[in-house]
Amino acid sequence: MSSPVFDPARLGPPPGARVAVVGGCGGMGRQLVQGLLDTGVAVAVLDLPSSLAQNPPPAQVLAIAMDGSDEASVAAAFGTLGQHWPALDGFVNLAGFFKGWQPIAELSVAVFDEIIAGNLRCHFLCARAALPLLHRSGQGAMVSVASTMAVDVVKGYTHYGAAKAGVVALTKGLARENAPRVRVNAVAPGLTNTAFLTGGTGREQIFDGIDADKYGQRVPMKRMAEPQDMTGPILFLLGPAAAFINGEMLIVDGGVYTQ
Numbered sequence: 001m002s003s004p005v006f007d008p009a010r011l012g013p014p015p016g017a018r019v020a021v022v023g024g025c026g027g028m029g030r031q032l033v034q035g036l037l038d039t040g041v042a043v044a045v046l047d048l049p050s051s052l053a054q055n056p057p058p059a060q061v062l063a064i065a066m067d068g069s070d071e072a073s074v075a076a077a078f079g080t081l082g083q084h085w086p087a088l089d090g091f092v093n094l095a096g097f098f099k100g101w102q103p104i105a106e107l108s109v110a111v112f113d114e115i116i117a118g119n120l121r122c123h124f125l126c127a128r129a130a131l132p133l134l135h136r137s138g139q140g141a142m143v144s145v146a147s148t149m150a151v152d153v154v155k156g157y158t159h160y161g162a163a164k165a166g167v168v169a170l171t172k173g174l175a176r177e178n179a180p181r182v183r184v185n186a187v188a189p190g191l192t193n194t195a196f197l198t199g200g201t202g203r204e205q206i207f208d209g210i211d212a213d214k215y216g217q218r219v220p221m222k223r224m225a226e227p228q229d230m231t232g233p234i235l236f237l238l239g240p241a242a243a244f245i246n247g248e249m250l251i252v253d254g255g256v257y258t259q
Helices: 027-038 049-054 071-084 109-137 158-178 212-216 227-238
Strands: 018-022 042-047 062-065 090-093 140-145 182-189 249-252
Touching: 018 027, 018 109, 027 042, 027 227, 042 049, 042 071, 049 062, 062 071, 071 109, 090 109, 090 227, 109 140, 109 158, 109 182, 140 158, 140 227, 158 182, 182 227, 227 249
Parallel strands: 018 042, 018 090, 042 062, 090 140, 140 182, 182 249
Antiparallel strands: none
16 A cells, blocks of 8 residues: 655645544634644534534534534434545544542542543544544544543543543554554643633533643643644644554653653
């Protein structure tokens, strides 16, 4: 199988490529969607109805309401997507949310299940639904957004870290199962200045935000990550410049975590 043509002057998929973004209404998602549109890529956004209402995508974007943790909702949404696009060149899943820090010994099963559903289950269901469309492209690329907590768990965030570690394992398995027609990689952001810090776009606020300036002093780059810091890495992994990268997790946290 020949490698796709790489233009060193361009980052990301070629103009005319079709990319679906789950969670495209969130802080990272809006930046990514605009970055894709600015480079001539056709974009579909799949997100919660409340998120689509709160942050409607640009008019040229195909917007589809979906609850990524619900099997029937995912099947219906990707069925609608398939009616519009017979194939996908790229797929990005930014879905995820957090619901308060708490030691595992004090954590309810209900909250644990909700975190797993909103993070790991969502990535599984959406990846499974996207794969047939990506295979039809012949050179499809999938990028899942995990977290540095998948490898560097913070006290009180164990349930969230476990879900994101599952996303990384899922990424590696999908990469091996679907190459060479589909590449699958993950981006692991550090703490990023988005609505996620209060629960997530389209969800209830569950705790006060984190002081970005104070946290930034702990980062070697001396600031907290902003949503646009994730756009370039995701575009890179979607595009032909990353044609031989498969099954990897790219950490984007300003140097906080080093292996």
